[in-house]
Amino acid sequence: MTTVSEVQTKKATRPRVLLWIGLAGLAVFLIFAASVAANPTSPFTQDIDDAWRRLIGASSVEQAEGPFPMFFQHFGQIPGAVLTLILIPAWLFIIRRWRSAVFFLTAELVGNFGVSQLTKNLVDRPRPADDIAAGLFGPLFQVDHGSLPSGHAVSAGILLVAVAAILPASKRFGWWIVGTVLVLGMIWQRTFINAHWFSDAIIGVVGGASATLLLWWAFSTLLQKDYGKPLFGGARKSVEAS
Numbered sequence: 609m610t611t612v613s614e615v616q617t618k619k620a621t622r623p624r625v626l627l628w629i630g631l632a633g634l635a636v637f638l639i640f641a642a643s644v645a646a647n648p649t650s651p652f653t654q655d656i657d658d659a660w661r662r663l664i665g666a667s668s669v670e671q672a673e674g675p676f677p678m679f680f681q682h683f684g685q686i687p688g689a690v691l692t693l694i695l696i697p698a699w700l701f702i703i704r705r706w707r708s709a710v711f712f713l714t715a716e717l718v719g720n721f722g723v724s725q726l727t728k729n730l731v732d733r734p735r736p737a738d739d740i741a742a743g744l745f746g747p748l749f750q751v752d753h754g755s756l757p758s759g760h761a762v763s764a765g766i767l768l769v770a771v772a773a774i775l776p777a778s779k780r781f782g783w784w785i786v787g788t789v790l791v792l793g794m795i796w797q798r799t800f801i802n803a804h805w806f807s808d809a810i811i812g813v814v815g816g817a818s819a820t821l822l823l824w825w826a827f828s829t830l831l832q833k834d835y836g837k838p839l840f841g842g843a844r845k846s847v848e849a850s
Contacts, residue, residue, distance in 0.1 A: 697712050724762040729753065
């Protein structure tokens, strides 16, 4: 087992793969957003978006109120915000992983405001609208301004990478599986309730994950100092020592 002292004595490095993948993903996000901004009512993905909407879009609120879709609905709203902005950072502070807590909070704030809200207002893509003649419906729940990117999907992308970043490499495999399921579920739910076009959800995940990868690279030497500290078992000792 790797101890705290062993982790701290290893030479801290910033993995370049995080930087290059993050930059590539962010470039894809920005290019896509710019292309949609040039024609927000009918971008180059519109045919695919329309086909996906016809395939899986819910036709009533009753369909969208099942436990599975509502789990993802709430996950991107107040319950999810409490978890990611308060509970997880607070826990990291309690167990004396303050570097991880600062990284996690930074990722959430940069992603949700810099990637999501700023892009929404700059691109100004309309959300899916009612088309009763074609049997298509607009958002089945209250939504804010702008469709691209999906804020829920951005949050899912942030969470996928941010949790992986605070875990030691040996414990990441299981999270990648769980996190990927959460991301796919979020893409499905946002398009199922007609809140976003399919491409809005996909690019939202790309934007949130890419921005967080860049922050992971920037914080990596600090995060490595936390990897030897237990995430759960050492909480009681940390509290007693304070």
